[in-house]
Amino acid sequence: MPTMMPRILAAGLGVSAVALAAGATYQAAATRRDRRLIPGAGSHVDVGGRTLRVHTTGLAEQPGPTVVFESGMATPLELWAWIQDGVGAFAPTVSYDRAGIGRSAPGPLPRTAERSSDDLAAALDAVGARPPYVLVAHSYGGLLVRHFAERHPEQVAGLVLADVAHPEELVRSQRQRVGLPFVEQYLRDSMWQSTIGMIRLNPYSDRRFRIEGLPEPARRAAKAAFSTRQMWHGSYAEFVAWQTDVNAEVRDAKLPPQCRLYVLTAGATVTGDPVHLQLQEELAQLSDDAVHEIVDGVEHIELVTHQEPAARVVAAVRSVVQAVREQRPLHPADRQSEKDR
Known part of the structure; x- marks a missing residue:
């Protein structure tokens, strides 16, 4: 034997x-x-020998400011479908896949905030987007828009931060620190599974990636993006850079003077981590012209992928856009008027 x-x-x-x-x-x-x-929305533009996928609406038809969307980590631009469609009814919009994410080509490592800001500036120039910009971010994207706003203060008139990351959350939130190894394992598992086709064979992948609330064809295109090996290698590169470079790059970033700021916080995130509320309140203090709204009962990802909470983000963007157009501050009263609509 x-x-x-x-x-x-x-x-x-x-x-x-x-x-x-x-x-x-x-x-x-x-x-x-x-x-x-399943090519997904948008087209590819050159950013110095590489291509990024960019989806625009109304650049020539809608009055400014231009609303620019910055996604969370490991999410393709399709996750903005509800919000970009809603905002596109009253303002020009731009969403894109960062280097190595979705259908954009990989970029040089490490994926620092500076490199991401350079890519976004090049993409906006390539599609002919006109400042001023209102930057709308979710999750990890909040760090990147803060860096972009500090680098280009003359171009940024407002920010909408939808349950975004804080540069000190890994230091000050025990829940975030405890969860970090699980996030890393999730990304590693996804890299491996995507290499041999296991993700696309999983009948429950919509629920795994929390995209079941997206409209068609965005859901189908997002699923295709999540099934690729590149998506997870690009996401892991950002995960590493988040800890080694990006938090430090953004920690002391300042917003431009007179920048309108609207912070939305997912209520379920606060329930799971009270420190998250403290950090979100600090983000709202980055500007003297700010509104902070807690969206009760909503999960972190559902804030952008589900139609009803996404409408709250659209309302916040509308408030900021109107304030920019009318060249006035963003008043707390705007929040109530938008909620009543």
């Missing part, structure tokens, strides 16, 4: 290697098929 063990092990390894190779082949073919049949 002992003499058979090496043969059995060798046979098992051989079968595993064949299965992995078959999975990788299937993944590559399915990714090519998705790129052909």
Whole structure:
């Protein structure tokens, strides 16, 4: 019996290697098929020898300011579908996939806030977007828009921060610190599973990525993006840079003078982590012209992917856009008037 063990092990390894190779082949073919049949919204623009996918609406038709969307970590631009459609009814809009995310080509490492800001500036220039900008961010994207606003103060008239990250949350929130290894494992698992086609074969992937609330065809395009190996390698690169570079780059970032600021906080996030509320209140203090609204009972990702809470984000953007157009401060009364609509 002992003499058979090496043969059995060798046979098992051989079968595993064949299965992995078959999975990788299937993944590559399915990714090519998705790129052909499910291209997603937008088109590709050149940003210095690389391409970023950018989706715009109303750049030539709608009056400014231009509303620019910055996604959270590991999320393609389709997650803005409800909000970009809503805002597009009254303002020009731009959403995009950062380098290595969704359908954008990878960029140089590490993925610092400075490199992300340079990419966004190049993408806005490539599509002919006109400042002033109102920057709308979710989650990790909040760090990046703060950096962009400090780098380009003359171009930024307002920010809408939808349950965004704080540069000190990993230091001050025990819940965030405890959860960090689980986030890393999730990203590593997703890299591995996407390599051999397991993600696209998972019948519950919509729920896994919390995209079941998106409208069609955005949901289908988002699912295709989440199924790619590139998506997870790009997301892991941002996860690493978040800790090594981005938090430090943004920690002391200042907003431009007279910048309107609207902070929305997901109520369920506060329930799970009271420190999160303290951090969100600090973000609202970045400007003397700010509104802070807690969206009760809403989860972090649902704030952008589900229609009803997404409408609250649209209302906040409308308040900031109107204040910019009328060249007046953003008044707390705006919040109530928008909620009553």
